[in-house]
Amino acid sequence: MLHIVFGESAGGALRLALRQAGRDDEVLSFDDDLSFGPIDPPNPIVRAAWARTELYFPDATTATLADSLDRFWQRARSVKKRVVWFSRRTASEHCGFLELVSQMGRRSYAVVDAGAVIFYPTKK
Secondary structure, eight states: OOOEEEEEHHHHHHHHHHHHHHHOOOOEEEEETTSOOOEEEEEEHHHHHHHHHHHHHOOOOOOHHHHHHHHHHHHHOOOOOOEEEEEETTTHHHHHHHHHHHHHTOOOOOEGGGGGGOOOOOOO
16 A cells, blocks of 8 residues: 655654554655645746746755655556645645546546545543
């Protein structure tokens, strides 16, 4: 089972939760933030150049991110059983999810929208 999340923080949180549940499933994290800048095409190098010019962001190591994203898409497409975790209430996760839908074509996956999950307090 491959769990797909959007952002390093979400990846760490899900890895911890799975480990606490006694599972050793793989977690794959999409680490590009598509919630701002040019996203068509979703090229991190173009977006980093835009952020430097328009937002005065410092130079970032985008070549490493581009390689990381290539590996992300190769892995995401190579597995048969996938669960995608995201929240429609978080712009970067929602944008990442929409890109995943675009990239996956007819490949199947289960979806957990954590923004729609209701948490009930446990009784002590």
